[in-house]
Amino acid sequence: MAQQQSAQRPSHPPRTILAGARIARPSGVVERGRITVEGGRIGDVHSRDPDLAEGAAGSVVDLSGHLIVPGFIDMHVHGGGGGSFSSADPEECMTVVETHRRHGTTSMLASTVTGELTDLARQAAVLAELVQQGELAGIHFEGPFISPHRCGAHQPELLRDPDPADVRKLLDAAHGTTSMMTVAPELPGGLASVRLLADAGVVAAIGHTDSSYDATREAIDAGATVATHLFNAMPVLGHRAPGPVAALLEDERITVELINDGTHLHPAVLQLAVREAGDGRVAFITDAMGAAGMNDGRYPLGPMQVEVRDGIARISEGPTAGSIAGSTLTLDRAFQRAVTVDGLTVDQAVQALSATPARLLGIDDRTGALKTGKDADLVVLDAAYDVVGVMRRGQWLVRPPGA
Secondary structure (H helix, E strand, O other), X not given: OOOOOOOOOOOOOOOEEEEEEEEEXXXXXXXXXXXXXXXXXXXEEEOOOOOOOOOOXXXXXXXXXXXXXXXXXXXXXXXXXXXXXXXOOHHHHHHHHHHHHHOOEEEEEEEOOOOOHHHHHHHHHHHHHHHHOOOOOEEEEEOOOOOHHHOOOOOHHHOOOOOHHHHHHHHHHOOOOEEEEEEOOOOOOHHHHHHHHHHOOOEEEEOOOOOOHHHHHHHHHHOOOEEOOOOOOOOOOXXXXXXXXXXXXXXXOOEEXXXXXXXXXXXXHHHHHHHHHOHHHEEEEOOEOOOOOOOOEEEEEOOEEEEEEOOEEEEOOOOOOOOEOOEOOOHHHHXXXXXXXXXXXXXXXXXXXXHHHHHHHOOOOOOOOOOOOOEOOEEEEOOOOOEEEEEEOOEEEEOOOXX
């Protein structure tokens, strides 16, 4: 994908030592480890720290009884904190960013919602500036190039076929900051658009699709590498018509997004996908809209209105009324569900929430793992896997006890 300008790094404390915690390293979880943070980066990671770094130079934070994991990376998020990335308002967009950061998401793509091309271009211009400032990792266009038969929470009359010329207009409007675009490949122009995206270094995602098994395989061969929220907004897996689900799960070139909120997927289905795809091909996402981190009520989602009841968001009016409209999920809850409900190990959850999305987005050289030289993006969790600390590039966004 296009190279993106990095933000100027803020000033940092000279040295911070996080001592005594369990640490989720790429090689596995270690007990009573130690992480040294200097200049916004991870200086070193030690497997054992029996003396809690006593006498070490720097500020020592005792995190005994806690777990430190890499900062979460969300490839698919529309809003949060009452705000939406579709607003084209920089302050509102930053409300979304800051809301999810408090829940441990240190890197994210800004996902749009189907709209007129001119509106999407205007949104892209605002989001591109936030990417260039280092606040966002990139832009994800979800729509308008999706199937009217599987539109979900997208306004049907605004959908259009994926004409490569229109795809190019959105890429140009984003000034090289587009990381991913969701396309229904069975539509006229679908395969050509997938090829265009792949050639441009943009992730082509298959989603909101009525595609057959064979047509999905064609799209993968054309360069698609992601399944947008697998199972949702696509035909069900059938024993005579396996559809896109089978094609996407079986192909090692595909990373599958899963919304682990307990509403979009039954735990047995999520577990099936994890087993079939394998740890390195699963990315947990939120697909969150403006109600994430907020109370029940009415919220906008692009040009539509959404009613949130008991934390479940549904379109409140129009031809798609009653459809699930994204989620109110934050990635800390997805992590917590993974290890307490779904039976995943901490290592598997870290892979799905950090390492895999970092690799897919091409940012694994600086984040996605607790390794020397990478950005100090990390989350501190207590024994119940609740967030008690969040650090991004060496700065505490949420201070743990004793910090």
